[in-house]
Amino acid sequence: MRRVAVIGVGVTPFGKHDRSSGELFAEAAAEALADADLSPGAVQALYYGNVVGGEAERQLHMGPQAASILGIPWVPTTRFETACATSHAAFRHAVMEVASGVSDVVLVGGAERVLNLPTDEATEYFAYASDATFEQPAGLTFPGVFALIARALMAKDGTTEEQMAHVAVKNHRHGALNPKAQFRKEITLEEVLASPKIADPLKLYDCCPFTDGGAAVVVVTEELARRSRRPVWVLASAAASDSMCLHDKKDLTRALATERAAQSAYRQAGLASEDVDVVELHDCFTIAEILATEGLGFFEPGAGGIAAEKGWTTLGGKLPVNPSGGLKAKGHPIGATGAAQIAEIVTQLRGEAGLRQVEGARVGLVHTLGGNTATVLVSLFGLE
Amino acid sequence: MITLQTFFEEARAGRLTGIRCQRCAELAIPPKEFCPSCHQRAWELVPLAGHGTISSFTVIRVPPRGRAPEAPYAVAVVRLAEGVSLLGRIVDIPVDELRIGLPVKFRPLVNEDQTVVGFGPA
Ligand SMILES: [Zn+2]
16 A cells, blocks of 8 residues: 555634535635645545535535535545544545555545524434434434433543533633634633533533534645655554444443544554644544543543543643644534544644644544444554 | 334334344344344344333433424433343433433333333333
């Protein structure tokens, strides 16, 4: 297999936009191509991610739609959907297309537009990513999925609501440093704990927002990367799954797909969790960050909450997690999230992250989780 | 084999059905073609009595479209006595009395042509 690098990244501001998801992707893609110093004509394939466009925008067949808006209607396209892990799954396949020698330049990313919908309608569409047989008919929502996991974890190892609140406070503090974040405002522990309950024990500030936005990444061969100014190498890209229904999971308190994907990624790269300098991970809910830091091997089971409380995961801490503000503060346009996380790690490794820069970062990890923890992607990036 | 349709037709009549692997004894909620533990395709139907205890629960306060009149409502993962888990809606138990380990009993929640798994007081 050939070595693969990222040479261009682009992200729209996250928040409310009065444009279609295809337009949002095109803006991000134009930024990524400019960053890569490539003409749109150089793109040989588009791997595109979107989740609820069929419901929210009445648009299927979104690959050619996005390519047409971007102005490259001739490229082969494939649309990906793995719930919130969508564009990270697209990225893994783009890496495989370049690594295998099929293409030299692949554009990958995604976009989502949902803030034009009422909250209850968006809540319904997001719930489609949970099981339609048992979970949706029972009225389970996505905050509800993670609330069930949170309650089980609290009972098992003493993880507390305060520890979860520390994750929100930290990610808002980071988001305040990110010009493209949806929320650029710090919040206090007291505000998190006093915020309205959404799905007990999760409160409003434990939850990421609904977000419009797009993100794109340019994936190329080693030969092209050597000619580029600031390539960031893809050291590994791994995927893993777990049972779809919560009631089929053997242990609600373990992120099995995260553990499997992480082990696979570390093995591919010949690295261990101790080698990672900076992390963007899937904090759709504060409990998800705690569980992910354990599943990725950064902290022992049960210690993820302690790490948040002690500030180990803050900028300046021993392992900065979500310097972008994470899904919590940067925002979570679900089809764009994976590509946006990759864009942040590429920016960090290039040393271009400004006020939120993790000094001296040489190895970065991206973790993206889909739906009810059934899909996980983990990729590793490095400067060599 | 049991299909989703038959599982819910039986559930509507108050009968829960699990599947047990005759090779490795894995007990599961249908539908599953192969046993995820031993990869055999040798299921037998097992009646589930519907008694269990709550292993986790949440109270949904911001519901999906169309469910506002029902909110707040509780959803739980219940560990059934036979050793398999099943997710369902909690009914007739005040939300402030819910706790992990609380005994509950299955009951079908029937709404026109839809049957939903429910759990009420044991
Ligand atoms: Zn078996």
